[in-house]
Amino acid sequence: MRSVAFQYHAPRSLDEALVTLAQVAAEDGRIIAGGQSLVPTMAFRFVRPGHLVDINRVAGLDRLHAEASTVPGRTAASELVIGATVRHAAFHRPVLAGPLGPLLTEVASHIAHYPIRMRGTFCGSLAHADPASEWCLVASTLDARLVLRSVRGERILEADEFFTGVMSTAIEPDELLVEARIPIPNPGVRLGFDEFSRRRGDFALAMALVSLECVDGRVRSPRIGVSGVEDRPRRIAEAEALLDGRIPADDLFRAVARAAAAAVDPLEQPQLPAIYRRELVESSVRRALERAWGPTGHGAR
Amino acid sequence: MKHPITLTINGHRHDVEVEPRRTLADVIREECRLTGTHVGCEHGVCGACTVIVDGDPVRACLVFAVQAEGAQIRTVEGLAQGAQLHPLQQAFIDHHALQCGFCTAGFLMLSTALLERPAPPDDVELQEALSSNLCRCTGYKNILLAVRAASKVMHATSEAA
Numbered sequence: 128m129r130s131v132a133f134q135y136h137a138p139r140s141l142d143e144a145l146v147t148l149a150q151v152a153a154e155d156g157r158i159i160a161g162g163q164s165l166v167p168t169m170a171f172r173f174v175r176p177g178h179l180v181d182i183n184r185v186a187g188l189d190r191l192h193a194e195a196s197t198v199p200g201r202t203a204a205s206e207l208v209i210g211a212t213v214r215h216a217a218f219h220r221p222v223l224a225g226p227l228g229p230l231l232t233e234v235a236s237h238i239a240h241y242p243i244r245m246r247g248t249f250c251g252s253l254a255h256a257d258p259a260s261e262w263c264l265v266a267s268t269l270d271a272r273l274v275l276r277s278v279r280g281e282r283i284l285e286a287d288e289f290f291t292g293v294m295s296t297a298i299e300p301d302e303l304l305v306e307a308r309i310p311i312p313n314p315g316v317r318l319g320f321d322e323f324s325r326r327r328g329d330f331a332l333a334m335a336l337v338s339l340e341c342v343d344g345r346v347r348s349p350r351i352g353v354s355g356v357e358d359r360p361r362r363i364a365e366a367e368a369l370l371d372g373r374i375p376a377d378d379l380f381r382a383v384a385r386a387a388a389a390a391v392d393p394l395e396q397p398q399l400p401a402i403y404r405r406e407l408v409e410s411s412v413r414r415a416l417e418r419a420w421g422p423t424g425h426g427a428r
Numbered sequence: 429m430k431h432p433i434t435l436t437i438n439g440h441r442h443d444v445e446v447e448p449r450r451t452l453a454d455v456i457r458e459e460c461r462l463t464g465t466h467v468g469c470e471h472g473v474c475g476a477c478t479v480i481v482d483g484d485p486v487r488a489c490l491v492f493a494v495q496a497e498g499a500q501i502r503t504v505e506g507l508a509q510g511a512q513l514h515p516l517q518q519a520f521i522d523h524h525a526l527q528c529g530f531c532t533a534g535f536l537m538l539s540t541a542l543l544e545r546p547a548p549p550d551d552v553e554l555q556e557a558l559s560s561n562l563c564r565c566t567g568y569k570n571i572l573l574a575v576r577a578a579s580k581v582m583h584a585t586s587e588a589a
Contacts, residue, residue: 134429
């Protein structure tokens with residue numbers, strides 16, 4: 128099937144893009160970056176935008192670098208800044224030393240397939256907010272901040288304010304997600320990721336991301352994020368509380384994984400009963416914990 | 429409203445007028461009359477429409493043609509040099525890597541982009557990348573064998589040059 132007719136705009140600067148977006152926002156004007164999720168939803172006519180504002184030619188949106196954090200009181204001294212047109216493929220090789228760069232490389236390998244990763248963008252995945260999006264889980268678990276710009280000004284949202292439901296975010300119709308800022312974990316942090324999908328490159332049915340530190344043999348500052356299960360990614364406080372301050376062990380990881388599985392409220396879909404997804408959460412969280420702790424995780428040993 | 433755009437395909441200039449909603453795959457086939465690029469699922473799953481845009485393999489059904497203005501596009505028609513088949517095309521014949529041929533153009537363009545990267549892909553990378561496209565008759569084994577064989581030929585040639 129073909130998309131409905133729309134008007135196409137290709138601004139060259141951010142200001143021009145924001146002015147255009149403000150003008151067309153009321154007629155379901157939308158941003159297109161990589162288009163790898165938007166174009167199929169248009170082909171199915173799930174969405175029928177009246178205008179597309181293509182930001183691929185906007186100068187400066189492809190920035191990808193570490194920068195000193197602008198948030199006072201944040202534990203991370205610096206943030207990884209990911210501009211709106213940075214492609215998934217930018218993470219095929221680690222963009223940073225330390226645990227975060229290799230984690231992002233591993234996560235990127237689970238996103239769709241190679242040609243999709245050549246065009247699809249990190250920020251586009253966040254804006255699309257598919258519950259099965261890997262980058263949304265990363266943003267949520269690692270407390271990314273999302274920078275929104277419009278002709279009215281700038282807003283910076285925390286991940287838990289940004290994601291509001293299935294394919295829903297707090298982005299206003301005239302706003303553009305110009306960049307995501309991920310706090311760069313301390314060198315001692317260990318990260319582990321696990322995803323379950325039926326086929327390589329298919330949508331995740333469950334995934335988990337774990338971040339933890341180990342101080343004097345005990346777990347400190349654990350984060351356990353789960354996605355692909357509920358309507359949006361989130362950290363599971365009950366599981367984190369069970370892990371915090373404890374001595375890492377297989378039995379503990381199993382108990383934490385069970386706690387995470389008990390805490391989620393999985394989406395019910397045909398052929399995907401909630402009980403099945405709940406069991407996947409248990410497996411995914413356990414594997415992510417084992418990976419964070421074990422030799423295949425990312426971070427200090 | 430139609431947009432006048434210029435597409436450069438296999439080094440040839442095509443001046444066409446297109447509605448923004450027409451995909452690159454459709455315009456390559458219907459306006460530029462290059463029907464070697466096949467259209468399968470039309471939503472980015474099958475990879476039959478894979479072409480090379482500015483060096484990268486992309487799904488031509490997930491790019492609007494207006495977005496490709498000014499880009500260097502390569503399609504399966506650009507692989508052979510006259511009667512001389514591209515090493516990948518020859519390898520696909522030698523290793524029986526196609527039956528019906530519907531997916532072949534997509535696999536060839538995906539593989540071309542992979543094998544033109546500076547370092548030859550190892551078997552894990554190759555397998556991962558070839559999982560991008562669907563083949564429903566030959567199966568992937570012979571496609572993998574063909575691409576591996578072509579990789580040896582192409583990288584031997586580039587080292588000798």
